Amino acid sequence: MTTRSGPPEALRARLLAAAAHEPPTRPGTWRRRATGYGLLSAGWLIVTTTTLGVRPDAAQLSQGALAQTLIVLAVVATVASVAAVARGPAMVGTASETLLVVVSALPVALLIAVSAIDPRGPATLMWTGLAATILHSVACDLLVTVVALPLIGLGWALSRGLVLSRPGLSGASLGLAAATWAHIVVRIHCPIGGAGHAIVGHVLPAISLMALGAWSFRRAGDHRPRGKG
Amino acid sequence: MVRVTSPARTCVAPYPGSMLLPWMSTGDRPYAPLEEAMARFAAGDDAALGDVYDLASPSVFTFLLRLCRDRSMAEDLTQDTFLRLHRARGLYRRGAAVMPWAYTIARRLFLDAVRARRSNADNPNSGGPSDGEVSPQVGVEIAAPGISAEDLLADRELSAAVDYALARIPEPQATAFRLLKGEGLSVAETAAIMGTTSGAVKLRAHRAYEALRGMLSDHLSAPRNRKNAGKNVDRGAP
Numbered sequence: 001m002t003t004r005s006g007p008p009e010a011l012r013a014r015l016l017a018a019a020a021h022e023p024p025t026r027p028g029t030w031r032r033r034a035t036g037y038g039l040l041s042a043g044w045l046i047v048t049t050t051t052l053g054v055r056p057d058a059a060q061l062s063q064g065a066l067a068q069t070l071i072v073l074a075v076v077a078t079v080a081s082v083a084a085v086a087r088g089p090a091m092v093g094t095a096s097e098t099l100l101v102v103v104s105a106l107p108v109a110l111l112i113a114v115s116a117i118d119p120r121g122p123a124t125l126m127w128t129g130l131a132a133t134i135l136h137s138v139a140c141d142l143l144v145t146v147v148a149l150p151l152i153g154l155g156w157a158l159s160r161g162l163v164l165s166r167p168g169l170s171g172a173s174l175g176l177a178a179a180t181w182a183h184i185v186v187r188i189h190c191p192i193g194g195a196g197h198a199i200v201g202h203v204l205p206a207i208s209l210m211a212l213g214a215w216s217f218r219r220a221g222d223h224r225p226r227g228k229g
Numbered sequence: 230m231v232r233v234t235s236p237a238r239t240c241v242a243p244y245p246g247s248m249l250l251p252w253m254s255t256g257d258r259p260y261a262p263l264e265e266a267m268a269r270f271a272a273g274d275d276a277a278l279g280d281v282y283d284l285a286s287p288s289v290f291t292f293l294l295r296l297c298r299d300r301s302m303a304e305d306l307t308q309d310t311f312l313r314l315h316r317a318r319g320l321y322r323r324g325a326a327v328m329p330w331a332y333t334i335a336r337r338l339f340l341d342a343v344r345a346r347r348s349n350a351d352n353p354n355s356g357g358p359s360d361g362e363v364s365p366q367v368g369v370e371i372a373a374p375g376i377s378a379e380d381l382l383a384d385r386e387l388s389a390a391v392d393y394a395l396a397r398i399p400e401p402q403a404t405a406f407r408l409l410k411g412e413g414l415s416v417a418e419t420a421a422i423m424g425t426t427s428g429a430v431k432l433r434a435h436r437a438y439e440a441l442r443g444m445l446s447d448h449l450s451a452p453r454n455r456k457n458a459g460k461n462v463d464r465g466a467p
Contacts, residue, residue, distance in 0.1 A: 092329060
């Protein structure tokens, strides 16, 4: 039978002395943070939805199609949110396999779903042609980005202090979640129909937001040794 | 290779269902000593940090020592690892496995320290043994009484040769092998620590195993030559 050599006794005393000077997070920090940031996120979405307003042609649209779109978006956003900020069974975040599925399969599923069931009522504004689609999508791109950015900030703040196993993937998942929540707000507001506009104006910003989330989480995950306290 | 057991490992073993969701994995099952100590620490019991350290530090320190091959660096990173656990204690979810968390922090700190040294144009192993030399601190201590001196020597030489060989294969492969075979973690736990998929962990461990088998073929096929092989290790021969 064999055993391993352990750390020196002095290291224990050194650690306890250093810990006495280090401010730990208070008990129940995660619960308070999750509640607070969840409420702030919900509040932000309500404020932006109220400010932007409901699309003028809502009454003339196929309510079933709109509801289907919103339900699909809400499911994707919820799954991506949970995957992004979960602590996981080992405190290192969601498993890599799950995150890979979330950041690769969900955007594809979103594209397919939005293209297939996006409402195209008779009063809906529609443009055909690539140039017109892109031109009229820029405003929605900006709206989605503006609505999503604070959500990324809140998710980042919620995960502060965690050592994530795959910070880049978790951040990308958060970016996807924020973009999809923002997509819901803009979808309620935007009267422009058509799969082209939905993809270019509402789904496409998710790519840059996913990249931003991945970058910010990777930056936050830099744990280079600092002072020993 | 000498099999290594750890008291802290027993704190991970009760959670084989680590792939389960948190609400599925905790249940009414009594928590292992390390998780219990961490839960007390997270609840505000400052004194429990000592218990957490006592239970987890042997494994963390040995893990870091084998990564760093530098005792001083391993001590610093062990302290940093536990300080990070200390700072993040309010984020701890009761019942979550502590060892994969600690290993993840330790590994991340090691990689960041190596990157920091590289960015300063220093050799990451500058404070440790040079190439071809195995640190006397790296390895294991034989605790069982009654073991013959020859077996003890052979064990030590084989352990040194394995460490020497592991230092010569890519770090992800070596880490996967160490966590799976040395620390006895599950594939899922190792994947969580290394931030990769279970399939990738299996592949890395397999490649490490193949590389080790090639490097240690003399040791494995000719036990009589072990003493000579140990001398070769000291001389820097693979």
